[in-house]
Amino acid sequence: MSKHRVWLITGASSGFGREMTELVLKKGNIAVATARKPETLDVSKSQEIKEVFVQISETFGRLDVVFNNAGYAFLGEVEATPEDAARAMSDTNFWGATNISREAVKFSREMNKPIGGRLVVNSSEAGFHAMPGLGFYSSSKHEGLTAALAQGLDPE
Numbered sequence: 451m452s453k454h455r456v457w458l459i460t461g462a463s464s465g466f467g468r469e470m471t472e473l474v475l476k477k478g479n480i481a482v483a484t485a486r487k488p489e490t491l492d493v494s495k496s497q498e499i500k501e502v503f504v505q506i507s508e509t510f511g512r513l514d515v516v517f518n519n520a521g522y523a524f525l526g527e528v529e530a531t532p533e534d535a536a537r538a539m540s541d542t543n544f545w546g547a548t549n550i551s552r553e554a555v556k557f558s559r560e561m562n563k564p565i566g567g568r569l570v571v572n573s574s575e576a577g578f579h580a581m582p583g584l585g586f587y588s589s590s591k592h593e594g595l596t597a598a599l600a601q602g603l604d605p606e
Contacts, residue, residue, distance in 0.1 A: 527583065
C-alpha cells in the first residue's frame with residue numbers, strides 16, 4: 451500500500467474545503483476534490499455520489515479519508531424564504547452530507563477491509579445553536595444524524 455493517503459473532499463471550491471485540499475496536496479497525498487460544478491459532483495444527487503465512490507474504487511482501489519464538507523447558506527426569515535430555496539439547501543446540506551457519509555461508511559466496510567477509513571463531517575455552530583435569519587440553514591446543519599452514526603461506529 452502506498453504511504454500516500456487518498457482523500458475525498460467535497461465542497462472544495464472555497465473555504466474549509468479549498469484549504470483542506472491545499473493541505474492534503476502539500477502533504478503529498480491524493481485529493482479527489484469536488485466543487486459546486488455539475489461536471490464534478492452535485493451532492494444533492496445520490497446517484498452522482500455513488501458514482502464518485504465507484505470511480506475512486508476503480509482508480510485507487512481504496513479511500514482513506516472523506517472530508518464531508520459541501521454546503522451553503524443564505525440569510526432569510528423563515529416566513530419569507532421560498533420553500534424551493536429551503537428545500538434545495540436542505541438537499542445539499544442535509545441529504546448531501548447524509549449520503550456522502552452513508553457511502554463513506556459503506557466503502558470503508560466493504561472496500562477497505564480490514565483497516566476501514568476516516569470520515570470527517572464538517573458542520574457549523576448553527577447546527578447546534580440556531581441563529582436569527584438562518585433558520586433553514588441551522589436546521590439543515592443539525593448534527594443529530596452524524597452523532598447517531600458516530601455512536602454506531604467503532605472508531606478504532
